[in-house]
Amino acid sequence: MDDNNLIEQIKHKDRHAFQLLVEKYQQMIINVCYGFIQNYQDAEDVAQEVFIDIYVTAYKFRADSKLSTWIYRIAVNKSLNYIRDNKKRKSSKSIFTQSNDNKNSIIDIEDDAYNGSDYLLENEERKINLHNAISSLPENQRTAFILSKYEDLSYKEISKVMSLSISSVESLLFRAKQNLQKKLFECYKKLNN
Amino acid sequence: MSKYQSINKMNCNSVKQKLIFYLDGDLAVDEANLVKCHLVNCGECRFYYTELKKSLSIIETDKSKEIDGKFYSKLSKRLDDIESTHETTSLKYKLVQVFAYAAVVAIGIFIGLFAENEINNISENKNTEFVEQTIVWNDFNQEPIESFLIAE
Numbered sequence: 001m002d003d004n005n006l007i008e009q010i011k012h013k014d015r016h017a018f019q020l021l022v023e024k025y026q027q028m029i030i031n032v033c034y035g036f037i038q039n040y041q042d043a044e045d046v047a048q049e050v051f052i053d054i055y056v057t058a059y060k061f062r063a064d065s066k067l068s069t070w071i072y073r074i075a076v077n078k079s080l081n082y083i084r085d086n087k088k089r090k091s092s093k094s095i096f097t098q099s100n101d102n103k104n105s106i107i108d109i110e111d112d113a114y115n116g117s118d119y120l121l122e123n124e125e126r127k128i129n130l131h132n133a134i135s136s137l138p139e140n141q142r143t144a145f146i147l148s149k150y151e152d153l154s155y156k157e158i159s160k161v162m163s164l165s166i167s168s169v170e171s172l173l174f175r176a177k178q179n180l181q182k183k184l185f186e187c188y189k190k191l192n193n
Numbered sequence: 194m195s196k197y198q199s200i201n202k203m204n205c206n207s208v209k210q211k212l213i214f215y216l217d218g219d220l221a222v223d224e225a226n227l228v229k230c231h232l233v234n235c236g237e238c239r240f241y242y243t244e245l246k247k248s249l250s251i252i253e254t255d256k257s258k259e260i261d262g263k264f265y266s267k268l269s270k271r272l273d274d275i276e277s278t279h280e281t282t283s284l285k286y287k288l289v290q291v292f293a294y295a296a297v298v299a300i301g302i303f304i305g306l307f308a309e310n311e312i313n314n315i316s317e318n319k320n321t322e323f324v325e326q327t328i329v330w331n332d333f334n335q336e337p338i339e340s341f342l343i344a345e
């Protein structure tokens with residue numbers, strides 16, 4: 001069954017067609033959500049909401065665009081909303097707890113962690129640094145970067161999802177990579193000194 | 194700092210700026226070759242290059258993570274819950290609709306009956322008025338006509 005048939009069946013609340021669609025797109029949706037959210041449990045929860053949204057609002061889908069483009073768009077919006085809501089919750093929480101967790105700032109890699117003796121810890125820190133660097137990008141740069149890196153979408157496909165021109169996507173990706181590199185280099189500098 | 198070192202430093206900065214694009218294969222062939230040569234000879238840039246490569250490879254690991262086998266069954270259950278809530282809501286809505294419709298019909302009938310009574314009353318009154326009016330007219334008709342009107 002091709003995408004158009006699938007979505008037509010889903011418009012009629014066909015659960016079997018829906019299951020086929022989920023099986024086809026779950027990896028891709030979870031990867032996009034994970035790119036933004038950087039936590040598997042939460043990314044899977046948001047991915048479930050994306051699929052529920054697809055099922056409930058299938059009647060809104062117009063066949064003049066690709067189904068995957070529409071699905072990516074829902075996944076990007078749901079992920080960004082999740083992050084915004086979560087930030088609000090975190091900031092209101094921190095007023096009361098005066099939280100001193102530094103999870104949102106680039107972690108200092110101390111000598112102990114990076115003497116090669118603890119590969120897992122090094123890897124974990126590297127991961128946190130990368131995720132923080134991605135999270136620090138402005139929303140549109142981050143979206144273009146995630147669609148490009150986590151989904152290997154072409155400039156053209158990204159431009160469709162983001163409703164931008166191809167040249168805007170090129171420029172967003174260029175700036176995203178520049179900024180990401182800058183953030184990561186700050187972490188490496190501490191290792192190098 | 195010697196002249197050579199300062200040129201080398203400048204090259205290093207420009208090479209470092211290009212590392213992420215070099216890794217992604219975004220550079221033109223000539224430029225990519227320059228970076229490649231520089232990396233062979235420069236330990237510091239090579240360090241940054243290796244680190245960046247390791248960092249970006251995390252994305253590949255992220256992507257290949259296995260999905261929870263129960264993803265669809267969980268989703269299906271959530272959908273069942275939503276649909277049953279929706280059915281209950283729409284059943285409630287339908288009941289409310291039926292009651293509202295019945296109420297409108299009842300009010301309609303009531304108004305209908307009330308209006309019928311009123312119309313009957315009014316028409317009775319009208320009939321009396323008409324009779325009275327007729328009498329008046331009759332009275333008028335019975336009034337003596339002015340003599341000058343007859344004179345012609």
Ligand SMILES: [Zn+2]
Pocket residue numbers: 201204205206208231235236237238239
């Ligand atoms: Zn160098």
